[in-house]
Amino acid sequence: MKGVAEFDLAMRSADARRGWRARRFDLAALPWLRPFIESRWPLFVTRSLALAGLVFTILAGLLGPRVGSHNFAIILVWIAWWTALKLVFIPLGGRSWCSVCPLPMPGEWLQQGNLLGGLQKPHGLGLRWPKKLRGAWLQSGAFLLIGLFSAVTLTDGRVTAWVLLALILASVGLSLVFERRAFCRYVCPIGGFTGPYARFAPVEVRVKSSSVCAAHSEKTCYQACPWGQYPLAMRDSAQCGLCMECLRACPSDNIALSLRPFGSDLGAAHQPRGLDEAFLALVMLGSALAFSAVFTGPWGWLKSAAYQVGSLPWLGYSAGFLALNLLLLPGLFAAAAWLHRRLSGSPAQLGKIFAQQAQALYPLGLFTWMAFTVSFAFPKFYLVAEMLADPLGLGWELPGLAALDFGWLQQVGPGLQAAILLAGLAISLRLARQLAQASVTNRSPVLAALPVSLFCVVYTGWVLWMLVG
Template identity: 30%
Template sequence: MRGVLLQEPLPTKQGQGVDLTRLPWVGRFLRWRHARTALQIPLLLTAALVIFDGLTGPQLSPKNLAGVLPWVHWRGLVVLALLIAGNVFCMACPFMLTRRLARRFFPHGRTWPRWLRNKWLAAGLLLAFFWAYEAWDLWASPWLTAWLAVGYFVASFVIDAVFAGAPFCKYVCPIGQFNFVNAIHSPFEVAVRDPDVCAACRTKDCIKGRDGIPGCELGLFQQAKAGNLDCTFCLDCVHACPYSNVGVLARVPAAELWMDTRRAGIGRLSLRPDLAWLVLALTAAAFVNAFGMVSPVYALQEWLASTVGLGADGPAWGIIFVTGMLVVPVLVVGGAAGMTRWLTGTREPLLRVATRYTYALAPMGFGMWLAHYLFHFLSGALTIVPVTQSFVLDVTGKPLLGSPAWQLAALLPRPWLLPLEIVLLTAGFTLSLVTVYFIALDQWSDRRAAARAALPWVALLLILMTAGLWLLQQPMDMRGTMM
């Protein structure tokens, strides 16, 4: 069974509430075997247009599909989909179409190396991407954006041609890791309806597959699965289950972080420092990425350049990045873990304490991603109209869609944006507070001990909330628009 350990079923309340696969129109589509392909094809065509325009079109980012669609629309829609539904964009990922092509030519892949079966490589690639985004101004270069997309298609093809399963999704793809972590805040998850049906099942088709339908290639055995971590929403388990016992069920966001239970494909969260580091990196990146777009960062870069004697762009940004993404996160999380040990008197290793409580930072990070990305999306959503008009004009030589209306940009009035950003950031902060308390309560049954254990992390969250509020009120670059 692909080496997946069949753990005992986790406590569940599934079988009640909303199930998207049972809704009249949405459910019928999700139960359709080719639903994923139907979502992937439009995104594949969109990616092709982005690559074509990025390589051949105008290199002014706000006038190029490669400068607008990935950095304004796609990012905004990704976090919006995660907030409202779930990991929709992994489900519709066009890079997986290349996997099908690879499997046709290379049907017998090798096993992914055991020493790479963790998130360290993916976290490193994610950090490299965030550094390159600012250091090379990817948002301002349609040409580089196009080649980034090409590289993604090539990497997914090569890795899934050489190796069996879905190692690109689970262990490599930086976009996938962003979606996996932030999907824990989604209101829906792929889960079993009735645990008793799974207990009586002897074929385990959800993990093994049947009738040409693959089982879960990420090793998430439904009977022992909890939450959205590592789930691509591919729905293969939904189609493979002969009892129609798997659906897309409503749930409490972030609840999978509250208990340190062993779960399929992941194990115990407290024993996954690689996964905790991924959460920490994404949380830090949410603030550092936003800081890279506000006015004070330029003054800091100039000060670093004059003080250290390095260039004001790449080298100075490198110092800011390493400090904000590596040095500060490690120090503050290590300090908070040390304070938790001191306040509770536990002898648990510092790394394990840090690992367990770091997951509580994920909602805070997601709140910042939501506030930041939706600011750009809502400020520039309508730019797709003139950019598309310009693209058609460049390709055909005729204004078939009319002359580009470059005055179009914002979807919402600008005065509405800051209050909305503050609401989203506050929601993430609140969910992080709830999460850190329940993590502590899971470890310490005594409420006073749990409160002491959570106290350093509450202080850290207050610092992050303050930093976030300050960032949101700074003038921010209007990237992807003509403004």
């Protein structure tokens, strides 16, 4: 359970957000929607269908054609689902995908000992996740690992199937050893991707009144939350899987599922931020850059190097990929944070400033991934139509699907990518200014904002050159 100090901080922070409800719209208050949110059935049915789809995808990956562009698993996972995740689920729903994700279902069922009852009498060892492994470090590592093998994973149905199986097995194992959704919180690379960007999304689960929570000693919401979140203490939506168990468990109807302005969790300079979160934000930026170069750039030697796992060129690619993510971008951002410290006159330690200022990178990262997705997936949508017309590779031609024309997507693609990137940059620049404004005392916020802002502009220029140049 959260400590008293953290509880007090949460109370103050919740009270400090006076008037927040004026800019929120509680979806759970809609009479026609409320039953769907309160009932576990809609999510259960959706997740069960997704699980069936996942099993089919794994089988198709293992048994289907070796050539990726003809394999159901590749098309479904890396074009259809990946596009939906980045262009719809995350920017509009935060961790909404996590609420229907089938990967942790088998482990969760085993842990709960039932399909629909929630966390009543958990099975397994129920250990707490080790303190040393908390934070986003493992997820950053998992994402880097995927980056190293991305060319093979994204093009070989068998590898994709084995990766999915490994994720399921890992989630089952961790569910039986550790409490709650340890896999989703600390290990899942997809969670590592969606969590940070959920801070930008226009959806949140929060308490309506902090005083109601203060008077409620049982904290049933915390007991029920598979993510181990205490709604009153939630500083942002990064670790909220939108499962709505807290709303079902609250005896006082004190939980709201609200629509809110985009980016509501970002820009608060006073809230503590971890270096792990900052590092993950930089890994996301570096990976987007590397993926853009490998998958959409004209450099054939780079594609071959990334694909030939274990070869000397691949070792070179790996070294470059890791240097970009572990040295170059963190080094440049550390320089920006150092300059910010000098120009703002802030007495805070460099590490703390590094973590605080990294908040400005979230919109840039999310929008860069969106632009990359447009470049990566839009020209391949015809493959989705072909796959739907012949999902089992049996030579079917289901009417009207294979003949769909997606040529127009190629024409609007470059302009759309540039617009998305510039929108992300504009939001990040605004955040950098906001953070600088909050951190200076007698110095100019314009100068203090300049280093991180220039980092964002240079990064955007780099991505623009790769995607539309």
